[in-house]
Amino acid sequence: MDFDKIIDRRNTESIKWKYFPEDVLPLWVADMDFQSPPEVINALHQRIDHGIFGYGIPPVDLAEIVVNYISRQFHWKPLPSQVSYVPGVVTGFNLAIRAFCEPGTSVLFHTPAYPPFFSAPQSAKLPFVTNPLLRGADGAYSIDFERFEAQIVSERVSVFILCNPQNPTGRVFTREELTRLAEICLRHKVLICSDEIHCDIVYDGRQHIPIASLDPEVANSTLTLMAPSKTYNIAGLYASVAVISNPELARRFYEFKAGLVSGPDLLALTAARAAYLYGEDWLQDLLVYLQGNRDFLADTLAKDFPGVEMHKPEGTFLAWLDCRGLDLPTEPQKFFQEHAKVGLNSGVDYGPEGLGFVRLNFGTQRALLQEALERMAAALKTR
Template structure:
């Protein structure tokens, strides 16, 4: 991939792209640059498009059996993380969020406690709540602009609330924190000790920046694998969200049986035809090269925003991602209230970002924060910085 190609802009508003179509509903105006929902304003890889186009040469788009090649592409992709996956362990979901909604239903009963670590991707908070489970929070600690786990508080919450299930965001969203092996081992040990099933959302794993290395929770040991459900998808890395594709990897036969039973109850069992084609093209050696080049582009965008903030808005703390293209911004020293921050971003900077409060849960750990999506062409990155610069006069 020629990185210069990423300067090209595409008209997504004309094709009902969610981040454009919902501007009025979310921000009260269409006059904002949408940098919120986690898909890219960058093209899906050409080799994925070509694979789909080749299939379209056949005039029938009927029911399609999922071939062994689809399963094998997923298993082969995980090898780069030292994670050995077998075909029989893979269960298809419609996306990763759908995957942990299914897990909540499969492994808990109404009234049971499900543990989350805010600030966190909002569906983590919604999945237990919408299924009449109790949401138990063990908030992350912010130390020196980097999130840490309070392991004592984590275990205390499990014991006191009789937690049955832990929804783990790995790498962390919204902060882009890449959890280290020793941290994973501590979490896993606590969960094993208290018989808490771990559901590990690893959808951002492919976008881990060196020297950080993604370590799948289930790869730590056979015992931990038996207690872990891993969720992932090529959707984020290759901009395939519209194909609605996710998968669970479940080594424990009993956990898999319960998961499949729940999925079958709502007739979720296979991917659509184009998802099957896309994953085989994406999860390839060509896909790895594409991903590696894409990470270079993301780093350039991080550099641009970081440099601007350091000079023009030094009170705003940018949490540089260790994984993913999503950036968590701390505006608390710049604005007195969250409402003032939202008003300034929409009316003056004309930027549509993810509201930090939606990630915070009862702990309100997202108040004063915003999440910005930097998977954009260089030209859009420059436009966003220009709009921030122009809005400085009214702070």
């Protein structure tokens, strides 16, 4: 796979490429500018060529395929019967908090956070409390466990939405961190809804650890959401996986889902099946390319961007840039859009801690990343 090959997306329905004016190079919403693995494309071709698209059921072997994939990648082997499907991970955690947040209790998550973490409890009219990650002098983020536990008690938290690997900071939480989080949640009977959509994209030989894989007791109070969507660039098709080991939790989740959310459509499931069956060699190459992009970004920032700081993301294809040292006259997202013609995500959308930050998506061809960085550096020089 030639990840350097630039493929025009402007003439497609891509939100990433349509949102900003044509002269803006978009490095924002979290999909990549690469074609999916050829096996995924072929599977879709074959299914389309059949020409009949009546109501479907998930492929009978899919749960087994998902479980085998999770076992190969993450050394965790849930039962196929514990696997179910939702269109999106966002759908999954919206359903989960409605199903599991007890009346009079709150939802908790770390910040800075992926914006739908805020809107999910808001739209369900559930109170929520945020636990800011601590930012060290070197820009590395860590968990404030004392405050986390105190908030669980004082705010009567019944659901914790974990994001691991974390968007936008790129943290890949360690076994020790996950164990401490899980212990606190178990101690206070807090259910964990774990958004692990970025699970496959980790760097420097790191290993993603599903929190439910820590031990059966943790699995028993966890709902895990995973998807092939980010990894294999099929996010617009919408197929995601919910793994629920506890039958009572599964029953409540399905009850909430019934009639409101249909399963992923048959093309989405076709793509997901091919990705989970045949995608891993392609993934190895992708990870090498993305890590190269990440390192290129880090080197360029260190060289050409005094005043911008980035702690290298441990996972995800997202970079969280601290632009507070630039002393810009406007919000950095606005500055780079107007003066560099580069479209980034604004940090404030990730919570108040994001003020002065932008999120940059480096899941693109190196040449486009380089061009964006050149435009941004030039805009800073001439301001």
